[in-house]
Amino acid sequence: MYRYDEFDHKLVADRVDQFRGQVERRVSGALTEDQFKPLRLMNGVYLQLHAYMLRVAIPYGTLRSEQMRMLAHIARKYDRGYGHFTTRQNIQYNWPALDQIPDLLDELASVEMHAIQTSGNCIRNVTSDQYAGAINDEIEDPRIISEIIRQWSTFHPEFTYLPRKFKIAVTGHVNDRAAIKLHDIGIVVKQNDAGEVGYEVHVGGGQGRTPFVAKKMNAFVPKAKLLAYLEAVMRVYNMLGRRDNSYKARIKILVHETGEDEMRRLVEAEFAKIDASQMLTVPQEEIDRISAYFAPPAFETLPADSDGFTKAQTADADFARFVRANVVAHKQAGYAIVNISLKPIGGVPGDATDAQMDVIADLAEHYSLDEVRVTHEQNLVLPHVQLDDLKTVYDVLAANQLATANLGLISDQIACPGLDYCNLANARSIPLAQEISERFADLDRQYDIGELKIKISGCINACGHHHVGHIGILGVDKKGTEFYQISLGGAADENAAIGQITGRAFTEEDIVDAIETVVTTYTDLRTDGERFIDTYNRVGMEPFKERLYD
Amino acid sequence: MTDYHLVIDGATTPETWSYIDDDAPLNDAPIISLGRLKDQADALRARGGKLGVVLQADDPDKTRGKTSMGEDVHELAPYLDMLSLVSIAFPIYRNGRGYSAARVLRQELNFTGELRASGDVLYDQWAMMNRCGINAFELAGDVSLETFKTALGELSGAYQPAADQQRGALWARGK
Amino acid sequence: MAQHAAKGARFQAVTANRLSDGEVVYWAADNRWVEGFSEAEIADGADAAEALLARAMPADFEAYVLEPYLFEVLEDASFYKPASVRETIRAAGPTVRLDLGKQAGA
Numbered sequence: 001m002y003r004y005d006e007f008d009h010k011l012v013a014d015r016v017d018q019f020r021g022q023v024e025r026r027v028s029g030a031l032t033e034d035q036f037k038p039l040r041l042m043n044g045v046y047l048q049l050h051a052y053m054l055r056v057a058i059p060y061g062t063l064r065s066e067q068m069r070m071l072a073h074i075a076r077k078y079d080r081g082y083g084h085f086t087t088r089q090n091i092q093y094n095w096p097a098l099d100q101i102p103d104l105l106d107e108l109a110s111v112e113m114h115a116i117q118t119s120g121n122c123i124r125n126v127t128s129d130q131y132a133g134a135i136n137d138e139i140e141d142p143r144i145i146s147e148i149i150r151q152w153s154t155f156h157p158e159f160t161y162l163p164r165k166f167k168i169a170v171t172g173h174v175n176d177r178a179a180i181k182l183h184d185i186g187i188v189v190k191q192n193d194a195g196e197v198g199y200e201v202h203v204g205g206g207q208g209r210t211p212f213v214a215k216k217m218n219a220f221v222p223k224a225k226l227l228a229y230l231e232a233v234m235r236v237y238n239m240l241g242r243r244d245n246s247y248k249a250r251i252k253i254l255v256h257e258t259g260e261d262e263m264r265r266l267v268e269a270e271f272a273k274i275d276a277s278q279m280l281t282v283p284q285e286e287i288d289r290i291s292a293y294f295a296p297p298a299f300e301t302l303p304a305d306s307d308g309f310t311k312a313q314t315a316d317a318d319f320a321r322f323v324r325a326n327v328v329a330h331k332q333a334g335y336a337i338v339n340i341s342l343k344p345i346g347g348v349p350g351d352a353t354d355a356q357m358d359v360i361a362d363l364a365e366h367y368s369l370d371e372v373r374v375t376h377e378q379n380l381v382l383p384h385v386q387l388d389d390l391k392t393v394y395d396v397l398a399a400n401q402l403a404t405a406n407l408g409l410i411s412d413q414i415a416c417p418g419l420d421y422c423n424l425a426n427a428r429s430i431p432l433a434q435e436i437s438e439r440f441a442d443l444d445r446q447y448d449i450g451e452l453k454i455k456i457s458g459c460i461n462a463c464g465h466h467h468v469g470h471i472g473i474l475g476v477d478k479k480g481t482e483f484y485q486i487s488l489g490g491a492a493d494e495n496a497a498i499g500q501i502t503g504r505a506f507t508e509e510d511i512v513d514a515i516e517t518v519v520t521t522y523t524d525l526r527t528d529g530e531r532f533i534d535t536y537n538r539v540g541m542e543p544f545k546e547r548l549y550d
Numbered sequence: 551m552t553d554y555h556l557v558i559d560g561a562t563t564p565e566t567w568s569y570i571d572d573d574a575p576l577n578d579a580p581i582i583s584l585g586r587l588k589d590q591a592d593a594l595r596a597r598g599g600k601l602g603v604v605l606q607a608d609d610p611d612k613t614r615g616k617t618s619m620g621e622d623v624h625e626l627a628p629y630l631d632m633l634s635l636v637s638i639a640f641p642i643y644r645n646g647r648g649y650s651a652a653r654v655l656r657q658e659l660n661f662t663g664e665l666r667a668s669g670d671v672l673y674d675q676w677a678m679m680n681r682c683g684i685n686a687f688e689l690a691g692d693v694s695l696e697t698f699k700t701a702l703g704e705l706s707g708a709y710q711p712a713a714d715q716q717r718g719a720l721w722a723r724g725k
Numbered sequence: 726m727a728q729h730a731a732k733g734a735r736f737q738a739v740t741a742n743r744l745s746d747g748e749v750v751y752w753a754a755d756n757r758w759v760e761g762f763s764e765a766e767i768a769d770g771a772d773a774a775e776a777l778l779a780r781a782m783p784a785d786f787e788a789y790v791l792e793p794y795l796f797e798v799l800e801d802a803s804f805y806k807p808a809s810v811r812e813t814i815r816a817a818g819p820t821v822r823l824d825l826g827k828q829a830g831a
Contacts, residue, residue, distance in 0.1 A: 051747035097746035151709040157681035161646025238650045420819040430821045480809040
């Protein structure tokens with residue numbers, strides 16, 4: 001994992017001091033709220049319904065155990081004993097007081113963490129694959145270029161007052177777990193015929209009011225030139241992006257209105273100028289220095305199988321189910337990737353208590369080479385667990401309500417905070433997720449239904465990714481009452497697609513029945529081995545519509 | 551008299567320029583609109599003398615279409631030899647188009663004259679403007695030079711190169 | 726800032742969030758911000774509502790609160806309650822965490 005050097009430490013400390021000064025100027029009246037708002041947002045401080053909210057960055061979703069422990073400490077000391085892991089691999093605290101946030105940030109900085117650029121019209125926290133460095137067949141650990149992008153984009157003087165927010169995601173694997181095609185810029189690590197590593201760059205994806213899948217802008221940007229290419233994209237966007245209407249200000253709208261080919265021409269022209277200057281060509285020594293931090297950890301040489309592990313599964317059916325649902329093969333023999341579901345039946349998706357965070361930190365320290373990951377589907381991962389330790393890890397998770405064996409299943413839902421917390425929401429999301437998970441609580445039924453991704457947003461901003469849910473649910477407000485619209489066929493992986501709306505919205509009372517109708521329509525129509533999304537792609541919307549609106 | 555405090559290259563400096571309306575006669579140090587510069591380019595070139603231009607980030611006449619993209623910095627290219635000052639307007643501090651205009655002027659069009667920020671130019675933006683190559687600031691009248699210098703020094707370093715002297719940590723480490 | 730008062734609402738009150746900690750507050754009849762909705766001053770009619778909002782926003786209001794606005798209130802038997810789900814949740818706390826927010830102390 002990347003470790004701060006003196007320069008990184010100093011800059012984060014400077015930023016905390018700067019924010020402390022900004023808070024003081026706001027409280028003293030030297031800054032109006034209008035002037036302060038973008039400054040607090042660029043430090044991750046929002047105002048929600050009940051209180052401020054602080055969003056802390058977890059760059060590319062990677063944490064050391066001491067960092068997870070600090071997140072637990074902050075939940076206890078500055079908040080109400082819990083935190084909420086988000087679709088951008090960050091954590092949000094829902095109750096911090098403004099005047100305590102500078103002290104909170106000081107404590108975060110002591111473990112190399114911050115809230116810089118977690119909001120505002122700037123380049124946000126770079127997200128990536130939660131299995132980076134652990135999964136087989138990765139071309140290169142995507143965190144290397146993610147860290148380089150993190151540094152380049154931090155306090156970028158030209159791109160801090162963009163037309164709108166800007167999100168970058170990176171994957172180093174053909175299976176996209178970072179939803180890169182739904183980002184302003186999505187990057188896929190590639191190898192060319194000469195064996196060199198470079199990047200395929202997709203531009204103009206996004207959700208919100210007008211969802212788009214990103215367009216492939218460049219099939220192969222050489223490694224040392226990626227920042228020059230990104231700077232070119234950003235400059236074109238900053239100069240030409242719309243500022244007259246915030247709903248049309250994202251780069252997806254610029255790409256759409258300008259046209260893919262013209263956008264490519266503009267970017268290439270700017271790229272040629274920046275590249276010629278050589279000023280953004282990253283030195284090989286610095287690439288090597290950062291790469292070294294992401295070298296494989298000290299794996300032990302182990303047999304590929306473990307008798308103890310096999311026996312434990314035979315002896316404990318719940319453990320066997322957990323292994324089947326939540327454990328993924330590791331690239332290193334004798335190791336496994338363990339997913340920790342933050343979606344207990346009836347729970348709040350993505351929430352973890354301070355005690356749970358401490359438990360996970362301890363498990364990471366003792367059994368996962370000190371690492372934890374956060375996923376964009378609001379779960380956590382212990383990336384490097386020995387097969388021999390799996391049962392021990394499972395038992396600790398189970399004792400702390402962290403062993404729900406539902407990864408990728410119908411109860412493993414993404415949900416935004418919705419109207420229970422959020423200032424922008426039109427409807428609640430969490431209670432709906434809870435009702436759905438309770439309706440489908442029976443795990444055997446969930447396994448029978450198979451992979452099915454439900455994603456719920458409480459407003460059109462789509463923080464709950466409803467556009468790309470196999471089943472998407474959007475909360476809408478009709479004269480102060482909550483209604484829910486269903487969409488089908490979305491996908492956030494390498495086959496990214498925007499879902500189609502089924503028809504009129506359902507009331508709060510009817511929506512869970514409607515979801516069940518969609519699910520039974522699928523189980524009635526599926527052929528052997530067909531997942532929900534496969535069946536939908538084969539039969540289309542009509543059969544679902546007929547059953548929903550008869 | 552101006553109602554702003556002009557700081558150039560880190561020093562309080564008396565204003566010697568004035569913004570001139572499109573239909574008003576020129577004085578000996580006028581800052582004119584891009585439209586007037588383009589319309590009267592030949593006459594202005596023949597006139598010689600000091601000339602400045604202001605680049606608008608909003609485009610009230612929507613000459614570049616309904617999307618109000620602001621004036622295009624590249625349009626200054628043919629006239630840069632006549633210009634000793636470009637004033638980049640920030641109509642509201644949230645409109646950051648001018649940061650890119652400044653870098654293009656400095657680093658692609660190699661403009662070496664005075665590059666100033668005018669309009670809604672606030673404390674928390676000065677350092678970034680400075681890094682993008684802006685060397686002159688029209689500050690609110692009550693802002694002291696000391697405050698200005700404090701703002702510029704709040705962050706002790708930079709990760710990335712821009713239009714100032716800093717190399718950026720990604721380039722400077724190990725050097 | 727969205728306005729949450731329905732057009733033609735008869736009863737309205739003024740709410741905001743406190744600057745120091747973001748707490749939901751209401752403008753009370755004795756010209757101060759209070760934490761409980763039950764103490765909020767209720768304006769009857771559009772003119773009274775505008776006057777109420779004006780009183781809640783003196784020149785220095787930003788030193789105390791963020792973004793005051795009017796919202797609709799319904800008369801229910803002998804007491805008042807917020808009309809929208811949103812304002813009901815603001816007045817009480819998250820519906821998924823009954824141990825948090827104003828409802829926790831009730």
